[in-house]
Amino acid sequence: MPTVTVLGTSAALPAHGRHLSATLVQWGARTVLLDCGEGTQFRLMDAGVSAARLDLVCLTHWHGDHAFGLPGLLSTVALQGRTAPLVLAGPDGLAEALNAWPGIHLDGLPFSLDLRLWPHDGCRATDGRFDVWKDETLVVTARPLDHRVPTMGYRLEDAPRPGNLDADKARALGVTDFRDFRRLKAGHDVTTPEGKRVRSTDVVTPRPPPRAFAYALDTAPCDGARLLARNADLVLHDATFSDEWTARAAETGHSTARQAAEVAAAAGAKRLLLTHFSARHERSAPLVAEARSVFLNTDAAEELCPYVLD
Numbered sequence: 059m060p061t062v063t064v065l066g067t068s069a070a071l072p073a074h075g076r077h078l079s080a081t082l083v084q085w086g087a088r089t090v091l092l093d094c095g096e097g098t099q100f101r102l103m104d105a106g107v108s109a110a111r112l113d114l115v116c117l118t119h120w121h122g123d124h125a126f127g128l129p130g131l132l133s134t135v136a137l138q139g140r141t142a143p144l145v146l147a148g149p150d151g152l153a154e155a156l157n158a159w160p161g162i163h164l165d166g167l168p169f170s171l172d173l174r175l176w177p178h179d180g181c182r183a184t185d186g187r188f189d190v191w192k193d194e195t196l197v198v199t200a201r202p203l204d205h206r207v208p209t210m211g212y213r214l215e216d217a218p219r220p221g222n223l224d225a226d227k228a229r230a231l232g233v234t235d236f237r238d239f240r241r242l243k244a245g246h247d248v249t250t251p252e253g254k255r256v257r258s259t260d261v262v263t264p265r266p267p268p269r270a271f272a273y274a275l276d277t278a279p280c281d282g283a284r285l286l287a288r289n290a291d292l293v294l295h296d297a298t299f300s301d302e303w304t305a306r307a308a309e310t311g312h313s314t315a316r317q318a319a320e321v322a323a324a325a326g327a328k329r330l331l332l333t334h335f336s337a338r339h340e341r342s343a344p345l346v347a348e349a350r351s352v353f354l355n356t357d358a359a360e361e362l363c364p365y366v367l368d
């Protein structure tokens with residue numbers, strides 16, 4: 059089952075035992091890291107996951123609390139002798155920024171970095187959608203958010219999955235060739251050796267809806283976040299401030315907990331987790347209460363707690 063582990067729930071100023079933004083997602087055989095605040099490599103160890111196992115790292119934006127862990131993480135992975143390519147998604151200019159760090163030279167790494175750099179124009183040519191990753195189990199897309207610098211959020215979802223084939227029923231209808239079983243499962247109708255037509259829909263259940271996880275920070279409430287969160291099983295959304303600080307949230311390109319809940323409700327999401335808490339808020343309970351008045355299935359993200367999408 060896809061599992062989301064939030065490694066850090068703090069806004070830029072870490073406080074109250076919270077760590078900086080980073081979230082680990084395990085989706086089938088794939089391991090994805092969303093954001094990489096300072097200290098993320100230690101948080102991965104706390105979660106029991108080796109950085110060498112990462113397939114994909116996605117940065118939301120080039121603010122330190124989301125990105126300063128990246129040079130250290132890349133150095134560690136290099137020291138571990140990784141040779142498999144690593145896919146890295148983030149803002150245009152990421153390669154130059156990394157190369158400017160002392161001790162990091164992308165050409166000198168023992169593995170290749172496959173950079174997926176989203177353009178600064180908010181991907182206007184594709185209506186805001188940026189395709190990051192697609193394989194037989196996982197699809198990752200990005201969309202622009204509303205922050206002070208170019209920022210993208212991410213959506214991870216199942217690649218289209220076939221329905222379940224009732225092989226006994228297919229056999230009873232006269233299907234004998236194993237290739238025909240495969241065709242039926244793939245959605246094609248077949249003809250048996252006796253010339254009888256068997257429809258895929260007669261023996262295969264409808265395709266299950268894709269499971270989806272949306273990651274929307276840092277951001278003010280916006281269409282990009284709503285699109286990422288559409289019908290998602292789980293949404294992790296910026297909830298930097300309580301209601302009292304609504305004006306401050308707007309000034310700084312962040313959301314209140316209530317605004318995060320409004321996004322989840324408008325998107326038809328199933329569950330909301332709040333994160334990126336300001337150091338002003340020692341306790342997250344009041345923010346959760348504000349959010350629940352709009353969207354009941356809300357919790358404060360708990361660091362290192364595995365959230366399973368089933």
Ligand SMILES: [Zn+2]
Pocket residue numbers: 069070079121123124276334
């Ligand atoms: Zn931040």
Ligand SMILES: [Zn+2]
Pocket residue numbers: 119121205276
């Ligand atoms: Zn930021």
